[in-house]
Amino acid sequence: MAWRAICEKFINAQNLVEIESRKDPESDPFRSRYKARELLKEIYCSLKNFEATEEENGGESGDQRPTEQAIDGQREDGFSQGFSGDSPAGLQAAKLGAVEYYLGVNHIDTEELSAGQEHLMNCIKLLERCRVSPENVSLFIHVRNQLGILWAGRDETETAQEFLETAESIYQCYMKEDGTPPTDMTEYFTTEENLLTHQERTKRFELAYTHTMYYLAQVYRNLGQTERAATYCHCTLQRQLQLNQFSPMEWALNAATLSQYYITKGRYMEGRHCLSAATVISGLAGEVPCEPAAQESETENEHWEQLRQKGAEIARCWIKYCLNLLQDAKKLLEDNIGELDTDRQEELKRARTHNEEEEEKCKKSTLMFGSEDTFDAIASLEEKVCCSFPLDFTEARAVFLVGQNYVTQAKEYFQIDGYVTDHIEILQDHSALFKTLAFFEEDLERRCKMHKRRVDMIEPICNDLNAKYYLLIRRQLMFELAETFMEMTDLKLALANRQTDTQSLDNHTIKKFNYLCSASAKYFQMFLDSLCFPEGKFPEHLEEEVLRPALVAHFRVGRLHSRLITFSPLAQLENLSKSLENYKYVVEYCEVHPEAATAVEAELELSKEMVGLLPVKINHIKAKMATNN
Amino acid sequence: LHLTHPNGDSDSIRVFVRVRPLTQGTGLTTDGDQSLCLTVTSPNTVRLLSKPEPRTFTYDHVADMDTSQESVFNSVAKNIVESCMNGYNGTIFAYGQTGSGKTFTMLGPSELDNFTDDLRGVIPRSFEYLFFLINREIERSSQSKSFLCKCSFIEIYNEQIYDLLDTASASLFLRENIKKGVFVEGAVEKFVSSAAEAYQVLSMGWRNRRVASTSMNRESSRSHAVFTMTLESKESVNEVVNIRTSQLNLVDLAGSERQKDTHTEGSRLKEASSINRSLMCLGQVIMALVDVSNGKNRHICYRDSKLTFLLRDSLGGNAKTYTIANVHPGSKCFGETLSTLQFAQRAKLIKNKAIINEDTQGNVR
Numbered sequence: 001m002a003w004r005a006i007c008e009k010f011i012n013a014q015n016l017v018e019i020e021s022r023k024d025p026e027s028d029p030f031r032s033r034y035k036a037r038e039l040l041k042e043i044y045c046s047l048k049n050f051e052a053t054e055e056e057n058g059g060e061s062g063d064q065r066p067t068e069q070a071i072d073g074q075r076e077d078g079f080s081q082g083f084s085g086d087s088p089a090g091l092q093a094a095k096l097g098a099v100e101y102y103l104g105v106n107h108i109d110t111e112e113l114s115a116g117q118e119h120l121m122n123c124i125k126l127l128e129r130c131r132v133s134p135e136n137v138s139l140f141i142h143v144r145n146q147l148g149i150l151w152a153g154r155d156e157t158e159t160a161q162e163f164l165e166t167a168e169s170i171y172q173c174y175m176k177e178d179g180t181p182p183t184d185m186t187e188y189f190t191t192e193e194n195l196l197t198h199q200e201r202t203k204r205f206e207l208a209y210t211h212t213m214y215y216l217a218q219v220y221r222n223l224g225q226t227e228r229a230a231t232y233c234h235c236t237l238q239r240q241l242q243l244n245q246f247s248p249m250e251w252a253l254n255a256a257t258l259s260q261y262y263i264t265k266g267r268y269m270e271g272r273h274c275l276s277a278a279t280v281i282s283g284l285a286g287e288v289p290c291e292p293a294a295q296e297s298e299t300e301n302e303h304w305e306q307l308r309q310k311g312a313e314i315a316r317c318w319i320k321y322c323l324n325l326l327q328d329a330k331k332l333l334e335d336n337i338g339e340l341d342t343d344r345q346e347e348l349k350r351a352r353t354h355n356e357e358e359e360e361k362c363k364k365s366t367l368m369f370g371s372e373d374t375f376d377a378i379a380s381l382e383e384k385v386c387c388s389f390p391l392d393f394t395e396a397r398a399v400f401l402v403g404q405n406y407v408t409q410a411k412e413y414f415q416i417d418g419y420v421t422d423h424i425e426i427l428q429d430h431s432a433l434f435k436t437l438a439f440f441e442e443d444l445e446r447r448c449k450m451h452k453r454r455v456d457m458i459e460p461i462c463n464d465l466n467a468k469y470y471l472l473i474r475r476q477l478m479f480e481l482a483e484t485f486m487e488m489t490d491l492k493l494a495l496a497n498r499q500t501d502t503q504s505l506d507n508h509t510i511k512k513f514n515y516l517c518s519a520s521a522k523y524f525q526m527f528l529d530s531l532c533f534p535e536g537k538f539p540e541h542l543e544e545e546v547l548r549p550a551l552v553a554h555f556r557v558g559r560l561h562s563r564l565i566t567f568s569p570l571a572q573l574e575n576l577s578k579s580l581e582n583y584k585y586v587v588e589y590c591e592v593h594p595e596a597a598t599a600v601e602a603e604l605e606l607s608k609e610m611v612g613l614l615p616v617k618i619n620h621i622k623a624k625m626a627t628n629n
Numbered sequence: 630l631h632l633t634h635p636n637g638d639s640d641s642i643r644v645f646v647r648v649r650p651l652t653q654g655t656g657l658t659t660d661g662d663q664s665l666c667l668t669v670t671s672p673n674t675v676r677l678l679s680k681p682e683p684r685t686f687t688y689d690h691v692a693d694m695d696t697s698q699e700s701v702f703n704s705v706a707k708n709i710v711e712s713c714m715n716g717y718n719g720t721i722f723a724y725g726q727t728g729s730g731k732t733f734t735m736l737g738p739s740e741l742d743n744f745t746d747d748l749r750g751v752i753p754r755s756f757e758y759l760f761f762l763i764n765r766e767i768e769r770s771s772q773s774k775s776f777l778c779k780c781s782f783i784e785i786y787n788e789q790i791y792d793l794l795d796t797a798s799a800s801l802f803l804r805e806n807i808k809k810g811v812f813v814e815g816a817v818e819k820f821v822s823s824a825a826e827a828y829q830v831l832s833m834g835w836r837n838r839r840v841a842s843t844s845m846n847r848e849s850s851r852s853h854a855v856f857t858m859t860l861e862s863k864e865s866v867n868e869v870v871n872i873r874t875s876q877l878n879l880v881d882l883a884g885s886e887r888q889k890d891t892h893t894e895g896s897r898l899k900e901a902s903s904i905n906r907s908l909m910c911l912g913q914v915i916m917a918l919v920d921v922s923n924g925k926n927r928h929i930c931y932r933d934s935k936l937t938f939l940l941r942d943s944l945g946g947n948a949k950t951y952t953i954a955n956v957h958p959g960s961k962c963f964g965e966t967l968s969t970l971q972f973a974q975r976a977k978l979i980k981n982k983a984i985i986n987e988d989t990q991g992n993v994r
Binding site: 148149214218219221226229230233236237250256258260298313316324416418421432465468469470 | 809912925
């Protein structure tokens, strides 16, 4: 058969698989693939005949096969043994190998996995006879990618890993030793005039290797090697950028998600880098047009909507970055009662200058994103927020402001009307940003104002939410409000008078203090009420997940009631018995459910103490009232 | 700290497994297959004859081949319809391989409006019972109570939402409202005043689903259909008007055999070549990495599936939920049956979690 005819057959087979097969009827889903398979088999036979004739003509014989190797032991030695890739025998092996490869993929596509495996292994065996060279390296990689997929599908992840890692090392050795743009497998069956350009060759080869990275990322994930998987995800993303093979929004979302991996690992420099890259690359997806232009067509409108939504998602990842950075800094700086430890602060500040050099070193060794055009834009965005822990109010405030800015941006898309859950999550983050910033604030008055801001943003929403549809979110909000009010009572009290002598407080402060106390108790109580059965009964047995919040809420309601300031003995009596009732609940619940005691150790101990003390105090007041009467 | 559904009622999702009789003359591939791959060992256990050892699965209820439609209704839907009357949301999911008896269980022997047939399924019976309760309630309250009932019927295919009551409409969006919760924006709502009318709306949508699947090239076995009945009760007592609303969702999940394509389980790799150059699943890989590292506050850019978002409240919120898993006992169906039984077991574990950000510092004050 003439060479041209073989080429035509090959193109035909490719067409059948890539185009025709999509139109195959459901009753005969593999019709085109079966046709393609026949063509490939014919090509194989023709190639074999070619071999026979060439050998007769005294071509290089195939007798000097290298010794058989282990299944896939081919690493560096692939570069030193066997035929050279451009020898006639080497080319012949590559061509036959390629047909075996296509036959393998074809069988896998038609769900004949073991036949597919056999063809792919035939390809590997043929290649084993050759040295890795520009003529065959692409096939070396492709066939291992396929085998990786095949074995992973059989849950033999380690086997898959082995093939893919071999592909990886073949690529790396090739790039080190040779690196010229290699022949693409399709070119084996192309006539001279249709050969690819060097640029196209490089692109296809690099893409095949990108896929190796991408499959390895999945394999490592499946093996539970998260750190390695993350590195390979990172590599895949970077290669997509370099090869200009990506859709900007999809890429940006992936990078933003990766940033969340890094921040959960406390690696803020990497996290910031991913986010900056996400923001810059998402900009390539197109400018968000102003509203009137977008309303012209439905597709345009949908595109616009998508850009806005994804932009807002990236903003939310930034919020988390700022929030976690602040919270981690807080953890580092707080003493055992949750206040700023100034000694520690000084120490960390002194250590910082030294760290900066380390950081610089670290930065150079980490993987960086960016193409020629985007690198500077990413770097300049990174400079806008620090990635080391803020150590004082000024530094914390700078991080806070960046976070707050992204809150505004995210809320523009995730409005309360239409995106209730998302909107509230953003508000919760905003509140958490304030809460953490307050830790760094030394002026108690201003600190109190920050908590007031939290109340102002959460309280109206909490009261408006439909209790039936948003039960769980409401519970979170109620608990947060209760805690915020409690925080404010503490601050008020500390501000007004650091002594326990409440007699000397002025009326206005008492009123304010009582108001905050009652508000806190009210929200704790609302939280507890939300746990009740439809008939209004409080559950006898608390589920593990609500156990601690519920017991803590009871404990605090008890505490808050005993702190209310009143000069009327009757009211005082009422408050104290309410307090006693709540402490008793904690004690009695733990008696009936001993396993609960570990969840609330400290609260339980104090509750027990109060259950002992309060009756005495109550009786004292009663006695006093009796004598006064 | 994690918070799950309210009331300490850990059984808010119940699972009912129903085994269909062997097929004969139905044209299904399982026809004439006389060997069984499972046995029902008690009213709540089923033993799957797997190798090397048989496995026993436990559910809230297991119904054998001879179970009547009425008894299915009594165990699954009666309670849910009753709590709907009391203002709670209820959801019934049907799940199983194509040919395992899903439609029979939910609708009845044929999809026509044979409303009196003894073999009619859970849905017509639920409608009847609901309107029976409504009428009884109206009588009892001597007309001080009134009810409003409306239905919508949507289909989720490929993460797009289509209105089955208005086939001309483009795909719809899910939105949320602070008072109404999650809803499908622009979905047609039909008012109904009797079980027959409700059934009519349902059958119309059901027919449209078929038309859509052939004309628009979507497969019904690959789509989820959600029929929602919203019940609003109004009671005036001494000039005070009390309004309560609740929802009853009837969900026909995509055939379990098709789930494999969409939700690649386990360790299979996603191929770049079949995803058209886009490495879409990279995002999922990264997502999985983030998910294991817990404790920290993070945001994931990829949203919930439309179905779980729409029914979020049914998956462990303050709603009553029943999952009916239909299985075929034939040994040819072993694989599918196993995966259905496993899914049904996982279904019980679904919880809608919310974390309370309790201050861990200075708890005791």
